[in-house]
Amino acid sequence: MNLTDDQILGLAPDEASRKAGQGLAGPQKWVTLGASEAAVWGECQGSGSKPYQAAIDLGSTAFKCSCPSRKFPCKHGIGLGLLHARQPALFAATEAPAWVQEWIGRRARKEEEKTGQKETAVDTAAQQKRQEARAGKVADGIAELLSWIQDIIRGGLMQLPDKPPAFWEDAARRLVDAQAPGLAGMVRGLGETAFYKDGWQTGFLERLLDLYLVGKGFQGATELGEDTVQDLRARIGFPVSQETLKEQTGITDTWIVLGRRTFVEDNLTTERYWLWGLRSDRYALLLQFLVRGQPPTLLMQPGMHLEAELVFYPGSHPLRTIIKRQLPAAPARPEAGHDSWRSVVAIQAAASAAFPVQPERPFVVRGLTPVPAEGGWWLRDGAGDRMALPAGYPGLWKLLAWSGGAPLDLALVGKGQIYEPLGLWSQNQYHVL
């Protein structure tokens, strides 16, 4: 396990677990400690007569504990991880006890079952019929959406700030009914525009054109290449079978987690992890959706390294992935990355040329210096080219503190001319901003 103290503490579900975990990060609390290539484990003396058995799967950073806590990971898992990170010598390399072997074995079997699962006895005819029915519904929904967009353009954007929330929500609901959840989300995004801010028109029109392009693209899909069709389907919200994806060969690499963003809406938490392959120089996006109270399956922290085979969702410039296989990894020094903004915009331009509705993308750019200009802050590369930091970027002063006016190797996410730093490398270590 290559997690630092901060990363382990970042896995704690709440402040109480963090503090309690820190209290258990001393050897005096643990009756036994041990480690193998696959796992570390220990028995922690609690209030009962029998010590709690805690273990961590080093491959996929998964936790197990026999305590009755509903928190995940519990304080014993956090304490065990901290102790291992701080004093690895306390963990004698030995054969795992039966309870650890059983747990690791069960996890491995489950994983195998998942990957080995075939879509048994699929009624292809029925499936085809379902897909056609869905495509029909989506086509109807898109026709209605395009008509709605035309109405907006005919009436003018000026009328929009006065529209009630129902104007956007009704349109989004119709798209949900049409089984196009991706488009519904884009419409809701339009409704969340800050109409009180100067210059809202540009951003709004760009998002409206994204919707228009996806809608028109879908209507003319028969004339488009397969990758572009996949881009369209992803934007509309057609599901992709993870089982099918896992049957494909992915890219095996040491991936560093560059950053994470969490969005909470109603009961659903969406976590976006941006990854970068140190050997392949590929960028990836992992999504995790959590309903309230549900323990996460992905336990990742920015700065963490993982050796994994990632399979990309199909598309012209694929970004979203799933983990097919994961192994323990040691931190490694990145070699690749971009040396200039020109190199970044070349990739952005190529992606936009293939499919104009592009999400934010992560990049690693070397030698960027924060500079003030035009009332804001920018990142200037060695050639004197600069891109803007988002207005009100919360990590600005931390970024400047690290820089001291000198160039930094940065991980960023963004598009157009605005990029938000996620982290930086200093003395071969990745630091989250």
Next chain:
Amino acid sequence: MEPWNALIDTALLGTSRRPLSPEALPPALRTALAMAPQATAEESFLQAAALLYNYRQCGLLPLRDPEAQLAPANPEELPYIGDAARKLLHAVLETGSAALLHLFLDRCSAAGQIVGPDVIPVLLDAALKDRSLRPPVFACCGARGAWLRSLNPEWKKMGEPVEEEDPWETGSLDQRREWLRNLRATDPAAARTHLQAAWPQENAAARAALLSALAINIGDDDLPWLTGLAGDKSVKVRDEVLALLKLVSGSELVQRYRAVLSRSVQIQVSRGVLGIGGKTTVSLQLTGMEEELYKTGIESLSGTRDTSDEQFVLYQLAASVPPSFWAEQLERPAEEAIALLAKEKATAFLLPAIATAALRFRDADWLRPVLAQDQKSLYSDAWLLLPQPEAEHYSTPRMKGPPGAELLQAALAHSRQEWGLPFATAVLRTLSADPYNYGKPFYSGLLPFLPAAAAPVLQALRQDTARHPYSAGAQQEYLLHLLGLKEQIQQHFNA
């Protein structure tokens, strides 16, 4: 007009009011648009806009501006703290205890080390909220911290030297009084001169408020001016002057009090049988009290049945003259004089008055015998006058019950160093017995004064109180954590 702006203008008004002219588009796009099938105005607009949108997107370049520069920070001259201290600092920041952070930064700067860049913004924000943190924060943030401060307008203000006389010229009344108090503490004459110079321009309320600052280091040098102000037309000013004159032993007012008291207190020696067993007592009889003195704050009527009006006047006079009066009047040193007064109920009631006088005229030699003789009264103000170990010694056996709270407040206000273990133990017991009134911030405020050796005491108290459903367990746990970190900080920087 730039094509995108033309597009926005049309979009804002709507195609029903302003159709988009193809001429607004770049020539390269006009050709592409011409290939699109004929459509409605809205559809034509959307086609053109979508084309232009992606045209811009694909051709976007970064801004080239070699002029945008930022002068780099100076190189650091001091070494960074090590990994262990870095982790310790993060743990300190997590507690949210300003006292603990102060301790860490003091030790760090004393060790000639600086913190890593990642925590500098957090520390500068903390210094913004807590002025006392600024010197150690600035020292521990090194050249990088100074550079960052120069870039952030809010942080920059913290580092700017304040013009010495600025608050006096332009500050609020409270700021001016505070400034005058500070000057008075170091240069009493200069403070008086400043006030005298500003006097004609001030209104009565400001005069009274600023005069109060002269109570610090007041002395005979202030008498001529203050005596001259005694006839001021403002009642507020006159009251303040009176209060100040009462603090100067050489003032005419105090001398008049003294004269009355001198006439009223007599020593009497009764003869025993055959000259053996004679008794020395002090007789009190208010004699020659001037009516004028009742206008100087001496009340003529007692508010309680236990004290006669005469006793009450004598009490007030005793509280208003330097306690050395009693040595002269009773012809014996302080300890014996106080013991003599304490012997009889008829005179013992004066002891708290003499303690008040000892505090007013800052005479610890007269406070000590009063504290030793008078077990009934509580003298929390002893913390103002006595050296800390003596104040702790006086307070430790009195910490139980309500007096404990009063003594603790005084101790927190006037302690300058860590408490000894006996007093620290008494404080922890007091807090443990009263879990409702003291929260975590209060416990955190104890940290500078609690020695690390108090941890086992706290641990034992925690085990005792854990059995009770409503206990100070959470606060004690928190304080134990803080004490543990305090010990680590001391060990780390002492190593």
